[in-house]
Amino acid sequence: MRLDGSADAGRPGALDEAAIIERFFRRPSARDDVLLGIGDDAALLAPPAGQALAVAVDTLVEGTHFHLGTDPRALGHRVLAVNLSDLAAMGAEPAWCLLSLSLPRPDPAWLAGFADGFFALADRHGVALVGGDTVRGPLAATVTVHGFVPAAQACRRSGARPGDGIWVTGTPGDAVAGRLAQADGADAGDPALAALLARFLYPEPRVAAGLALRGLASAMIDVSDGLHQDLARLLVASGAGGELVVEALPLSAALTARAGGEAAALALTGGDDYELCFTLPEHHAGQLVERARAWDFPVTRIGTVTAGSGLTLLRAGQPCALPPGSYRHF
């Protein structure tokens, strides 16, 4: 079955695929670079001249990335957010996406919630849903996103150089703390907990920050599997090493209140943050601070790129191991 909005005479049912598309996913787009959207064998798109096309795909599967009872609105948000976060980490401007949805059975209330969460985020970033597929199967969602970036300004993982600062946006660790609290059945009426939960359920891709970092960051990655692991990947890709100062980690008050002495461990290994971790030549620090004034979240220097290889954690100036009890990504 396709997101083609056409009659599907062969498969009658209370809510067939054509009805799913028409009712939940076919929306007009204001983008004039969408020549042909949902409703044909392929979408037809007009990429801008002189820019590279940045493309990423991510899949969320029930049982692996979310639980069956997850609010469909949060899931619709998340599957687009994790993809927009990939574009943000390249310094790319989001434009188009495609959605493939695998559903055990079509449930109108679930679909309405999913579409609400999906389009609320898509609209905020000017992203058009231009095509997709719906199939019967275990609950899973795959999004492919497309964005634009001048090739020379794309923020790859591989550009970090010894002496560059290591920086991170936001307050990593919040999302996993929210997730663990939810799993523990903590009191959702607690405002600090609600803030952590929102960070887990509705991660905000740092698209504007990614765009602002074009021409400044020497390398960038988004933090999906945990700051420690993703930064290590960036350093490997750059052929460099790094030192991360544990005391410099930007820990939110809500995280510290909830996790106490384990807050730093959660920030390093929790994952699901969808913050940006990047490296910055020293002489760009002033411009960064200038541009970051527009952001409603902190940006913090947490370390330094070094020659050699490997990521060293420093606590009280001394190398230390990853804190015990570090959270293993779900």
Next chain:
Amino acid sequence: MRLDGSADAGRPGALDEAAIIERFFRRPSARDDVLLGIGDDAALLAPPAGQALAVAVDTLVEGTHFHLGTDPRALGHRVLAVNLSDLAAMGAEPAWCLLSLSLPRPDPAWLAGFADGFFALADRHGVALVGGDTVRGPLAATVTVHGFVPAAQACRRSGARPGDGIWVTGTPGDAVAGRLAQADGADAGDPALAALLARFLYPEPRVAAGLALRGLASAMIDVSDGLHQDLARLLVASGAGGELVVEALPLSAALTARAGGEAAALALTGGDDYELCFTLPEHHAGQLVERARAWDFPVTRIGTVTAGSGLTLLRAGQPCALPPGSYRHF
């Protein structure tokens, strides 16, 4: 986990995701429009100037689109083939793809077979795998394909006009006959049956035919859900009706030998054909015949676009219903 080829220290195992990528999916590409392939947050691609980008996505799920025992080579072929077929139906030239693979557990033999089938087809069409995702979950594969077509020459579904001929490539019905024979446990040593099975297991997307039909076909769709249903969709999109002459259907000798009097029904409703159904203004028929000389499969006129709406089947010149016992798509 990502197709990023980086170390994945957090998830040790006999065959972790990084090893899966390196061993099975990271291959050099000859395409110089791939600025950055697998290994970063997003791929960076250089679309050609002056052409539209055609994009499609299709998902295959175990239990819905294939059975657990399906040869992984056939599955790797199929998940790319069904997507290339969508591009063919737009008259687009394939270029890049992304793969998202959901696996219950990584099995090297299975992955090797899947990758073999996938890349054999990709290489034949000059398609580069530029990114993707691997996740733990029920067996499913999603491919997003990208191709190029001058916007004015794209073969949409909506251009059919009364008087145009209705044409189809190849011999529809073979694939479903192969599928049914396999399900019946028929003797695989029978050469006629082997031909039908190959049509089911290794559908050949009609990419070259789609390119040759640029500027000739007034509308086009690929036949995935059955000729009758997909042609009906094309006619709805075009705001036209149509007459299909049942006796004109190109039935293969193997299909007729296997299905006897039900051959036409299978050709009309079987699905899984991945042939092209298109409409052609009368004055383009000569050029079509000329271009089709290069093809190793037939192209056959099976009807005529009419004013009004609806698809009428004609047998012995009289309107008739879809043959009873028509195959319901899996």
